[in-house]
Amino acid sequence: MGADGLDLAGLRRVYGRAGSRWFYTRVARNARHWGWTEPGQSKWRLWRAQRQLEDVLGRKLALPARARVLDAGCGAGVVARAMAVRFGLLVTGVDVLDFHLAEARRLSARARMGERTAFHWGDFHRLPFGDGEFDGAYSMETLVHSHDPARALAEFHRVLRPGGRLVLLGPMSTGPLGELPPDARALLEPYLDAMTMVGAKVYHAGNLPRLLTEAGFEVEEALDATPYYLPTSEAVHAYFRLPWAVLRRFGDPAKWLNLRSTVEMYAVREHVAWYVHTAVKPSR
Numbered sequence: 001m002g003a004d005g006l007d008l009a010g011l012r013r014v015y016g017r018a019g020s021r022w023f024y025t026r027v028a029r030n031a032r033h034w035g036w037t038e039p040g041q042s043k044w045r046l047w048r049a050q051r052q053l054e055d056v057l058g059r060k061l062a063l064p065a066r067a068r069v070l071d072a073g074c075g076a077g078v079v080a081r082a083m084a085v086r087f088g089l090l091v092t093g094v095d096v097l098d099f100h101l102a103e104a105r106r107l108s109a110r111a112r113m114g115e116r117t118a119f120h121w122g123d124f125h126r127l128p129f130g131d132g133e134f135d136g137a138y139s140m141e142t143l144v145h146s147h148d149p150a151r152a153l154a155e156f157h158r159v160l161r162p163g164g165r166l167v168l169l170g171p172m173s174t175g176p177l178g179e180l181p182p183d184a185r186a187l188l189e190p191y192l193d194a195m196t197m198v199g200a201k202v203y204h205a206g207n208l209p210r211l212l213t214e215a216g217f218e219v220e221e222a223l224d225a226t227p228y229y230l231p232t233s234e235a236v237h238a239y240f241r242l243p244w245a246v247l248r249r250f251g252d253p254a255k256w257l258n259l260r261s262t263v264e265m266y267a268v269r270e271h272v273a274w275y276v277h278t279a280v281k282p283s284r
Contacts, residue, residue, distance in 0.1 A: 005147035006123055008096060010196035015075075015097055019256040024076070030107065032075040033141045033169070034274070035232040036225070043231030053169070054082040057138055058089075060167045060221075060278045066090055067135040070159060072124040072152070073142025077104030077117060084116040089136070092129075094122030125151045132161040141170035146199035153215035160281045166217060168277040171229075173204045184271045191265060194257060205273045217279035229274035236262040 014020065015032075024032060028050070035049025036056055043049075057079065061069065065088030071080045074093025083089045095101050104119040122128050124139070125148055137156045146152045156166050177185055192200050203211055209219045244263040247256050265272065 004123075004125070006096065006125070007147065007196050007198070011097060011145065013254075014194075014196050014257055016099060017255050017257070020258050023256075023258040029078070030076040030103070031078040033079065034171075034229055036228045037231035038228070041231075043235045046232060046235055049232050051082070054079055055086065056225075056276065057140065057167055057169060058083055058087040060276060061087070061089070061136045061138065061165055063087070063089060063136045063165065068092070068133065070094070070127075070129075070134045070137035070156070072127075072137060072139045072156065073145065074104055074119060075100050075142075077108055077119060079138075079140050080104070080117045080119075081108060081111060081113055084113055089116075091117050092134075093117065093119045094124060094127065095119070096121065096123050124155055127155045127159050129159045131158055132164075133159050134164060135161060136165045136167070138167040139170070143168055143203075144170055144172070144195075144197040144200045146202075149199045149203050150211055150215065152199075153211055153217070157216045157281055162281055162283040164281045166212075166277075166279045166281070168208070168279075169225075169275075171272050171274050172200055172208065174271050174273050175204055175206050177201060177204075180271050184268045187264065188268050188271070191261070194254075195261065205275060208275070208277060212277065212279045216281065218282055219277065219279050221276070221278040223276040223278075224273055225276050226272075226274045230269070233262075233266060233269060237266040 024030060029047060031050050035046055036053035037043055037049045067089050069083060069089045069091045071091050071093035074080050074095045077093055080091040080093045083091050093104060101119050108114055108117045137160055143149060209222050212219050240259050240262045244259045247253060
């Protein structure tokens with residue numbers, strides 16, 4: 001871990017191993033996020049669910065076309081391109097993994113979106129931008145990797161203009177880890193360590209609104225979206241339960257952390273919530 005708290009080696013293990021890269025490329029079509037399924041829809045349409053979650057983000061940002069938006073933890077730029085194409089936004093993505101940035105730039109160039117998306121190396125605890133540069137910002141399931149969520153939120157607040165909007169999407173425990181049942185905690189904590197999800201040990205469904213307020217935001221909505229996310233959890237658990245069992249028996253489980261997340265974490269689903277938090281930097 002670096003002197004500033006950034007565990008770059010850990011993040012490389014999570015996202016850089018061959019198994020993880022195969023999972024994201026082949027299974028998730030380069031996205032690094034879960035999905036949103038409406039009542040009555042089939043849970044097996046995973047790629048549709050991913051696109052619908054991106055649409056939820058765009059609607060929550062509620063920004064006009066050509067607005068400047070920060071993607072904090074952009075991965076391969078799938079969400080950034082979705083925001084640009086479907087909502088007309090100008091998106092700047094930052095990530096700390098060089099292979100993510102190379103992939104994001106390559107895919108955006110192939111889609112001829114170089115004028116609407118840009119990707120830079122950047123740690124969202126210390127963003128390389130001036131005050132008030134963006135109209136909006138979002139973290140699509142990446143704040144879990146923050147070693148200092150309060151500092152990251154303060155940086156989002158700093159780079160937003162007055163009136164700027166922030167949307168945070170992702171999983172979190174329903175309450176403090178220390179208050180979970182011992183069996184759930186025994187399964188969840190080693191998983192968070194393996195996935196470098198240190199932020200998920202700090203914030204949870206009960207305290208993230210307070211952290212946003214302390215960073216200077218006005219919380220507009222804290223939406224418990226678990227019912228919309230759960231069908232994706234059910235589907236990927238069914239798809240990968242047997243492959244994961246084979247890999248655990250005959251392979252190296254450490255190379256397949258993403259499959260582990262789809263299977264083992266299903267057992268603690270009652271203690272994990274998926275939220276969409278929307279906040280605004282006050283104009284005054």
